[in-house]
Amino acid sequence: MTEQRFDVWAAGDAYERYMGRWSRLVADRFVDWLGVPDGAVWLDVGCGTGALTSSVARRARPRLVVGADRSAGFLTAARTAVAPPARFVLADALSLPVREGSCDAVVSALALNFLPAPDAAVAEAARAARPGGLVACYVWDYAEGMELLYHFWEAASRLDPTAAAVDERRRFPLCRPEELRSLWTAAGLDGVHVAPIEVRADFAAFAELWEPFLAGQGPAPGYVAALAPPGRERLRGALRDRLPVRPDGSLTLGVRAWAVLGRKPSPGAPGAA
Template sequence: MNNTIADTYEIAMGRWSRRLSRSFLDFVAAPSCGAMIDVGCGTGSLTLAAANRYPDARIVGIDLIPDYLTDTLRQEAANIELKTGDASSLPFDDDSFDTACSQLLLNDLDDPAHVLGEMSRVTKPGGKIAASVWDRSGGLTFIRLFLDAAAILAGIEGEKLRQEVFDVPHKNEEDFYDLWADGGLQDIKTTTLAIRMDFIDFDDYWQSLMGAHSLIRAFFNRQHAELAHDIQHATRLAYLGGKTDGRRSLVASAMAVCGTVPA
């Protein structure tokens, strides 16, 4: 059976974004009633976590890719609504929500400031706007193991891949603070959230890695057999850390920011 795009994401990152969602919601501390929108909801990790935490709230998840918005997710909680739509042009009236959140999206957008403006537009005065993104260069160990091996063994092409994966608009909490401040938000706070990525063995790790980022997958698949073997072997040695194959728990960190829409 062929995996769907939602299946691929769940294997690669969905299990980790679910862990992140709980810590992210603790940080946001949104009101326990009203309406919340999850912008760029993907397979619904944050949407479902919010629906379970706030069972009396209306939780709306929106994503540009309809295949992420599965019937299974719709059936997980009675207060979930899912909609296909573009984060840069949210299909909602002004002041429609009490809280707007986005998890693992803003650093993959061409114009995050515009999307922040849309999130603010659909949120009521006094409402909260919050986002989180992976700290790719300093906080995703499981990707760094592969990228360092690729940079060493594949030369310029490997180094270019590492730079592309790490080259994101906002690299630290200060960048996100400035983005929120420039967007006119008040009472801004930032933090770094940490989770554990637990792998059964190297094969489990490798499967997650190959689904984690399209650039990584494309790079590896176009290498000739000998170089691809060497890169995978070097990554395996880094994963094993001098021990036999088996379970490993790697730290992953994300940056989060939250602010309030002015009254």
């Protein structure tokens, strides 16, 4: 089984139904945590459907926030959802279309584990930041903090041992504080700090949770979409049996993200080149 063939991120509306309810809550908490002053220039790398870009535009009073993503489909959704001062560009995280030292804050949401060279991406983000500027991101805690995905992959693996090859808990190592701190430190950033962001989301019924898995956006939905209908139905039942569904059919699930920040050294500062 080839893991990457399930890492499909192209349709903005499908992603919003799958992860949007959590990612937007985390984005607001993340922006507040950063505490960047008003009037700053922000760059959101791997902006996707614009959850973080939107939060910056609404909560941080930026002079400009630019969202960059390599998915044209995601950018179409972002441009529809987020108003000025946000702008969006088609670009790769390893080659950002901005001048060196031109941004007050370079941020990223939930993208780091899907990049082919995360260390190079952090170095490129640091290049774009001004001296003293902020470089920060957050990622899902795939290892321990994603209640939905934990139950999903446990159910899938019991039915199909090959599902373990696609499981984000196994594939994505950049989901713990130690790994994130090391990555930021290796990029030469100062004052590196890692913190958890925890949110919960409500579902009126199991069907509301299950339907986004059928759209094929991301590793778990991609795995579901590849199943034959009988296998898909077996997995649906196994997942429902594992979840804390209330008598009225509703349920609440929690997620945790790890956020990391650091600052680009200023010339003449201790430790600066």
